[in-house]
Amino acid sequence: VTAxxxxxxxxxxxxxxxxxxxxxxxxxxxxxxxxxxxxxxxWTIGLSIMATQASAITFLSLxxxxxxxGLGFVQFYFGLPVAMVLLSAIILPIYHRLKVYTAYxxxxxxxxxxxxxxxxxxxxxxxxxxxxxxxxxxxxxLSAVLGWPLQLTNVAIGAAVILYTVTGGARAVARTQTQxxxxxxxxxxLAVVFLWHLLPDGLRLGEALHLAGAFGxxxxxxxxxxVDTRYTFWSGMTGGLFVQLxxxxxxxxxxxxxLSGSSLAESRLGLLMNGIVKIPMQIAILFVGILxxxxxxxxxxxxxxxxxxxxxxxxxxxxxxxxxxxGEIAGRRxxxxxxxxxxxxxxxxxxxxxxxxxxDARSEAVRVRAxxxxxxxxxxxxxxxxxxxxxxxxxxxxxxxxxxxLIAVILCAAMSATAAALSSLGQTTLVDFYRPRHxxxxxxxxxxxxxxxxxxxxxxxxxxxxxASLLENLIQAVNILGSIFYGPMLGVFLVGFFIxxxxxxxxxxxxxxxxxxxxxxxxxxGIGFLWYNVIGCAVVVVxxxxxxLFVE
Amino acid sequence: xxxxxPPDDRRxxxxxxxxxxxxxxxxxxxxxxxxxFDERLPP
Numbered sequence: 001v002t003a004x005x006x007x008x009x010x011x012x013x014x015x016x017x018x019x020x021x022x023x024x025x026x027x028x029x030x031x032x033x034x035x036x037x038x039x040x041x042x043w044t045i046g047l048s049i050m051a052t053q054a055s056a057i058t059f060l061s062l063x064x065x066x067x068x069x070g071l072g073f074v075q076f077y078f079g080l081p082v083a084m085v086l087l088s089a090i091i092l093p094i095y096h097r098l099k100v101y102t103a104y105x106x107x108x109x110x111x112x113x114x115x116x117x118x119x120x121x122x123x124x125x126x127x128x129x130x131x132x133x134x135x136x137x138x139x140x141x142l143s144a145v146l147g148w149p150l151q152l153t154n155v156a157i158g159a160a161v162i163l164y165t166v167t168g169g170a171r172a173v174a175r176t177q178t179q180x181x182x183x184x185x186x187x188x189x190l191a192v193v194f195l196w197h198l199l200p201d202g203l204r205l206g207e208a209l210h211l212a213g214a215f216g217x218x219x220x221x222x223x224x225x226x227v228d229t230r231y232t233f234w235s236g237m238t239g240g241l242f243v244q245l246x247x248x249x250x251x252x253x254x255x256x257x258x259l260s261g262s263s264l265a266e267s268r269l270g271l272l273m274n275g276i277v278k279i280p281m282q283i284a285i286l287f288v289g290i291l292x293x294x295x296x297x298x299x300x301x302x303x304x305x306x307x308x309x310x311x312x313x314x315x316x317x318x319x320x321x322x323x324x325x326x327g328e329i330a331g332r333r334x335x336x337x338x339x340x341x342x343x344x345x346x347x348x349x350x351x352x353x354x355x356x357x358x359x360d361a362r363s364e365a366v367r368v369r370a371x372x373x374x375x376x377x378x379x380x381x382x383x384x385x386x387x388x389x390x391x392x393x394x395x396x397x398x399x400x401x402x403x404x405x406l407i408a409v410i411l412c413a414a415m416s417a418t419a420a421a422l423s424s425l426g427q428t429t430l431v432d433f434y435r436p437r438h439x440x441x442x443x444x445x446x447x448x449x450x451x452x453x454x455x456x457x458x459x460x461x462x463x464x465x466x467x468a469s470l471l472e473n474l475i476q477a478v479n480i481l482g483s484i485f486y487g488p489m490l491g492v493f494l495v496g497f498f499i500x501x502x503x504x505x506x507x508x509x510x511x512x513x514x515x516x517x518x519x520x521x522x523x524x525x526g527i528g529f530l531w532y533n534v535i536g537c538a539v540v541v542v543x544x545x546x547x548x549l550f551v552e
Numbered sequence: 553x554x555x556x557x558p559p560d561d562r563r564x565x566x567x568x569x570x571x572x573x574x575x576x577x578x579x580x581x582x583x584x585x586x587x588x589f590d591e592r593l594p595p
Contacts, residue, residue, distance in 0.1 A: 074582070081575040085568045209589045216592030220582040233579070268564065275571045279578050353593045 001146060001395070005404030012183055012408040016415075017160050020176035024168010030446035033169030034101055034427045036260040044178055045270025048257045048420075050278065051177035053247075054184065056138035056414035057387065059285065064305070064386030066289025067296075070217035074283050075231045079241025083248055084275030088268040091249050091497065096264045101431045102424075103255040103493070110496040112504035113436065118511055119492055120432040123252055124425060126485040128457060131421035132464030135161075137387075138414045139465065142407070144308040145391050151466055157411065158462035161418045166454050170260050170427070173419045180412035187409035188285060194398060195291045200298050208294045210343055211336065214356040217290055220283075242533050246490035253424040292393055297336045300329050303370045305388035310370075313377045321370050328363040335359040422461065426454030484522060487536015488514040494537065495544045506547035507540075514539035 027033050040048070065073050100106055104123070108116040139153040164172045199208065212218050222232040229235075248254045248271070261267030303325045304310045310318065335355040342348035371385060394406050430450045441449075488511045495502050495510070502510075518536045521527050527535070 078575070078579065081571050085571050089564070089568055209585075210591070213589035213591045216590065218586060218589035219592070220586045220590075221579060223583075272567060272571050276574050279575070283582075348591075350593060353591055357593050 001403060001407075002400040004400045005407070008401055008404030009408045009411075012405070013160065013411060013415075016176050016179050016183070016412065017164050019179055020164030020172040020419075021167045023175040024164060024172030027168050027171060028447070030430075030443050030450055032171060033447055033450050034431065035256070036169065036171035036174055038260060039262050040174055040260045040266065040270075041262065042266045042269030042273060044174055045258055045261050045267060046273030046277065047181045048174045048177040048260075049248075049254060049270060049274045050281070051181045051184070051413075051416035052253055052257055052420040053278075053417075054413050055134050055417040056410045057134075059184070059188070059410050059413050060138065060141055060391060061384075061387045062282070062285045063289035063292055064389030066217065066286035067293045067389045068386055070212075071220045071283065071286050071290065072222055072231045074220060074279060074286055075222065075233055075236035076240050077244075077279050077282050078233065078236035079238070080244045080278050081275035082237070082241050083244035084271045086245065087249055088271050091493075092258065092267055092271065093264065094497070095255070095259060096267065101256075101259070102252050102428050103250055104252070104428065104432050107492065107496060111492075111507045115492065115504055115508045115511065117432060118508060119250075119489055120252075120428050122485045122489055122511075122515070123250075124428060126482050127251065127253055127421050127425055128460055129464060130482055131418055131425065131457065131461035132468060134414055134417045134421065135461055136465035136468045138410055141387055141391060142410070144306065145388065145395060146407075154462055154465040157414055157418065158458060158465065161415050161422060162455060162458035162462075165419045165422050165426075165458070166451050169450070169454075170256060170423050173416075173423045174257065174260060176419065177416045180416040183405075183412045184409050185281075187405045188288065190402060191288060191394075191398075191406060192284070192291065194402060195288065195295065198295055198397060199291070203294075207340060207343055208291070210348075211297060211339065212290050212294055214339055214348070214353055215293070215360050216357075217293055239534070242490070242537070243486070246486040246533060246537075250486070250489045250493050251424075252428050253420045256424045256427055257420065288390065292389065295393075295397075297333070300326070302392070303367060304374060305385050305392045306374070307388075307392070309374045309378060313373045317373055318370075321366060321373065325363070325366050325370070328359070328366050332356075332359040332363050418461065422454050422457050425457040426450050429453040429457070483532040484518050484536075485515075487518055487533040487538075488540055489536075490533065491537035491540025491544075495541055499541070499545065502544040502548045503551075506544050506551060509547055510540045510544035513543050 027037075029037075031037065062073070095103065095106060098106055098109055102120065104116045104120040107119055135154055135157050139148075139150055139157060142148055143150040143153050164176060168175070209218060222229060223234075224232060225234055226232065227235075258267045258270050261270060302310075303322055335352070335358075339348050339352040339356050342352045374385075391410070394403055398406065427450065430446060430453055434449055434453070435446065491514055492507055492511050495507055514536045517539045518532045521532060521535055
């Protein structure tokens, strides 16, 4: 990282933070702070929604994911446009008609206050911890590859976000997210251009795609109805729809974004923009991973990308694997050359394709053993090498200046996701807990309280990030924790919208039972955690109906 | 919000259908790309 990189990086980030503080200086009422004065146009809302969902880990791990597993991950997002249409058509008009600040306010008009506050509490717990992770996850990767002090990185990201979020509230969050998305999209586009430039001269796009396809990286859509394959068309359209509906419909960090629209029409258009743009954006980020993969067919890739972790493995075993890896990579290169020669002659036959597949299987076997060695030397922590593929490539192969810009991309994503989380956490604490208890205070009091709660949540997030740095396993637990709360949350909203006969007491008890069921499934069964959403939601619906019948 | 025109339901329905058509077109394009380029064989 050169002085030019530091200049680009600090210049970009300081400009955005200063812009956020400047834009937020006119916030003098609680409403402006909490809903951004409700003056946002649809493109700002659309960008804001996308920036909220795209965390730093999106940009760190998606290219790595495509590098290892191909483009199939995009299927996870197939349910998203459907979720946007359902929100725009059914749920958003209800929120707008009720003039709510938070999604949970709706639950009081539909059920009662205790159901509202229980659901808001589930949000505060899950999003509060996730805000810590959105700071911690990029901090650990950047500190590992750049040698930055981990705790200082945590505090720096947290402090910058707290500064403009507390000054300008929802308005500053949305305005900075527009700038952050511009940096993110511009930086990623430049990355694609430079990456293409680094591929061998004369290699055509079609050849690169055929080559990636011979390694199985170009299987975007899997129509097979297999349930043991994680990403298929069907899992995307069912499980994916479920996750996106829960996230966009009931998670206040998103609801706050689109409720800041100047009208119902602007909010709807913002959601629909996300529905149209999201999948092309995800496939473009994944495509970076495909270009990386093609690049590493012509340049020897490292055995593991997390070099800091690799250095901690026993040297003798690591050395043996390294030399085995060099041999397999040389063999793979020969298979690639044969394949490309056949492709240029006309069409490769199954002989060349099988040679590629065999070389790939052999090198992959060595890589898997290396991953196991890394895991074994880090006391049972699952190695996540995919998070390091893109950043290591950036540092080793991109020119000065572009490195700084791409680190800015990662930090912009971290800040945009964290800012939306802190703003919505402060908002929910005020609107769903504080204001109902203290209904007679004046507006300046609520504005001060909202700012205080935002600072409080910022400190919780930074504190949790610092704590998580000490306990690496915690991060995996927190990822699962998100899935533990979404099912019951979506369930109570679906009951509210669609099953009119279920009333407050039944809904409240059903949420508690569903939460207990999900926690039990987590503690005592081996069910994949993506299914917790379905279980939690189903228990709320079924128990809500049964309890209502029983009570009556 | 109060100043909004009465919602033009038909226009919104068309826009919602358009979003779903874009999704269908993307999935169609992805399926075509998969057919053209996914040529992995078992080793």
